[in-house]
Amino acid sequence: MKIKYLSLLCLILLLSSCKNETQLYKIEGQQIPVSDSIPINEEIDAFIKPYRTHINKDLDSTLAYCVKTYSKNDGHLNTAIGNFMADVVFEQGDPVFYSRTGKHMDMVLLNHGGIRSILSKGKVTARNAYELMPFDNSIVVVELRGEQVIELTNYLATRKKAHPISKLNLKVDKDFNIQSALINGEPITKEKTYYVATNDYLYNGGSHMDFFQTNVGMHKLDYKIRNSLIDYFSKVDTINPVIDDRFIQIN
């Protein structure tokens, strides 16, 4: 009898120890750099190659010639490269806007931070457009009352930064008080509606350009900033923008 009990006890012990299930007891974590000491997988590389060749051929064919190297850091309140980008948006965007609405753009405003690279002296390719503007932002035209355009000029004066502009002429004194603000050579009228081209990032609240929020209307051109640059590069032979008097400080 006792053997029976002992056996039973053993069986219970055995069963209970068998119930000891597989459990997690240790975790090890590490980060492995994908460095150039790892050999390239030839099969993968061969698969990528036709795609890479196609893109490189497309991106690296010469579209124009740039006379010097331009950086967004060259210039105080306006820069050659910023002027170039804002002027391209006007030149390329306005015909599209006019054909759809019968109206012309009054001015362009982009953001200084949106110039993502330098433009180097020498041949200009589509790759330069991708470097200058890697994001897929598109041109939009915002209808603003004169009051908001005045806010826009105040924004530029208080930020003291070379945000790219086109067709707006702004002069500030040594304390950055606005001395004159002209569009099409005329002072801004509060009651008038202005067509201000920008990109959808800024329209949607980027760089805190809040004056875009109080608008009368908005028109999407479905035209990417980058594509406007590529189209312009394809159209002209030489890129030679300059720093001018569109936004300056006077004493």
Added chain:
Amino acid sequence: MKRRLFIQKSAAATALVSLGSMGLQSFSSNPKKITILHTNDVHSHIDAFGPEDGRNANQGGVARRANLINSIREENPNTLLLDAGDIFQGTPYFNYYGGELEFKLMSMLKYDLATIGNHDFDNGIDGLYAQLPHAKFNFVSANYDFSNTIMDGQVKPYQTFVKDGIKIGVFGLGIELDGLVDSALSKETKYLDPIERSQDMTRILKEDEQCQLIICLSHLGYHYRDSEVKIDDLKLAKATQDIDLIIGGHTHTFLKKPTVVKNKIGLNTLVNQVGCYGINLGKIDFYFDDRHNKSADGVSILV
């Protein structure tokens, strides 16, 4: 009588001894190792950075990552390869081919699962849908409701895997789209509360699916210091339970090592993210056996 008792005793002793040795033989510790490999925010970086690059010269590249993954898989076939979103956007490969090459290469590298990042909507939800045939892996998202979109039925909240007898559950989480993705692109995708959905997921994966390892593939972002309300991976880890590992993305956070967070019930959850652009590969090894007692000894974390 006396003799009989002796026999009984010795028989019992023999039984115990033999049981003891049997125990040692049949209850071997049965060790198992599951390796989780992960990437996030690769952003179409198919080629390695060039030698001239100011920050990441000669780093990354899919062809190198492939060899690294292959060698890890050779060492341990019980490996899962996961991506935490923002596969798209960042190089002309995306602008030219719309994500086709990204998905094809991830399929060749045998990715097991991915979640959806905000930039994966950059060609619209239709653009994402159009590339799905090129992906031989699935997408999970527990907090994007796609039922009124073309993606309906294409994305599951979670997926389970069995590797070496260990059941692993992986669920996905995406970031709030409002203010980040143009509604013209995400269309009628609905964003649901990540914490509530995580609580549902962990209950289903632990109780219904009986998973022994639960992983969250998150594109919420690592940590938003300035906001109490904006959910991130660290806040998610604290507010939930039963998640062993949160693999993060979105914030392009380079961590020296995975972060250990005490969860809602005081147990450890691991949070990891490996920067961006395929510069790093994350590797987390989970060791199992039936000798250690998790509830008594806890889980040791070596990071």
